[in-house]
Amino acid sequence: MFSFVILLLTVLVLMSFSTNTHKQTRVYTKPTQVSIKAYYVKQCTFCHRTNGKVAPQMQKIKKVYKQKFPASEDFIEALSGFVIKPSPQKRIFPDKSYETMPENMFHNDQKIKAVALYIYNNSNL
Numbered sequence: 648m649f650s651f652v653i654l655l656l657t658v659l660v661l662m663s664f665s666t667n668t669h670k671q672t673r674v675y676t677k678p679t680q681v682s683i684k685a686y687y688v689k690q691c692t693f694c695h696r697t698n699g700k701v702a703p704q705m706q707k708i709k710k711v712y713k714q715k716f717p718a719s720e721d722f723i724e725a726l727s728g729f730v731i732k733p734s735p736q737k738r739i740f741p742d743k744s745y746e747t748m749p750e751n752m753f754h755n756d757q758k759i760k761a762v763a764l765y766i767y768n769n770s771n772l
């Protein structure tokens with residue numbers, strides 16, 4: 648019986664250790680502003696380049712979204728909502744000469760929301 652209690656305690660101690668390290672790694676890998684910028688540059692500027700040939704410039708999109716959704720929460724909700732599931736009905740950018748943004752490119756809602764906040768806060772896009 649005694650050795651069973653020792654065994655149980657050892658298991659419990661080990662479990663608490665493993666959950667602890669798990670928590671630490673989660674905090675450690677939380678996206679930072681720097682990695683979100685890198686993500687934005689890699690995932691979005693590919694099409695949203697400054698020449699505006701493939702897709703409108705992000706600076707112009709941002710202006711339209713800020714006019715319609717001045718509060719940051721509404722801006723993030725609208726912009727990330729479009730990016731996660733683009734559809735012609737959701738388009739608010741006035742220039743309709745572009746193809747609708749392709750669907751199913753981005754699935755990480757948290758990352759896209761962080762990108763939306765990044766766009767909201769940064770004037771040099």
Ligand code: HEC
Pocket residue numbers: 687690691692693694695701702703708726729730733737738739740741745746747748749753762
């Ligand atoms: C494969 C090319 C491509 C990539 C990559 C891309 N976009 Fe787009 N995006 C487009 C095109 C084309 C449009 C213009 C047509 C439209 O509005 O759907 C657009 C439009 C938009 C709009 C405006 C939609 C509206 O209301 O009219 C937003 C916001 C947007 N993109 C955000 C993003 C973000 C953020 C990323 C990166 C996470 C991204 N896009 C990556 C092609 C792309």
